[in-house]
Amino acid sequence: MKILIRNLARSTTEAELLVMFQAHGKVQSCTLVMDKETHLSKGFGYVEMPNPGEAKAAVLVLNGKNVAGNKIRVKKAEPKKDDSKPAKSNSNA
DSSP states (O other): OEEEEESOOTTOOHHHHHHHHHTTSOOSEEEEEEOTTTOOEEEEEEEEOSOHHHHHHHHHHHTTOEETTEEOEEEEOOOOOOOOOOOOOOOOO
16 A cells, blocks of 8 residues: 655655654555755655555554654555546547
8 A cells, every 4th residue: 555644854764754654564665755956855755565454554653643843644645647638539520
């Protein structure tokens, strides 16, 4: 299950995020989203946990937790919306 973590302090590291979630089970991946120009955290990230039960437990425990002075928001990540438009038909029937 992919989990979205928001409202992270800019000083929070990927390693800290990983440790937080590993306390609740196996973590498949952990990504802190960084600004491409400044290389600083954008204040959110994603964690993937293969076991849905462990993932749900982590969400319940960590949502609203105070981390580095920020109350983090943790929830199941929604799939990206497909913004692509269907191709126009060029048929002139």
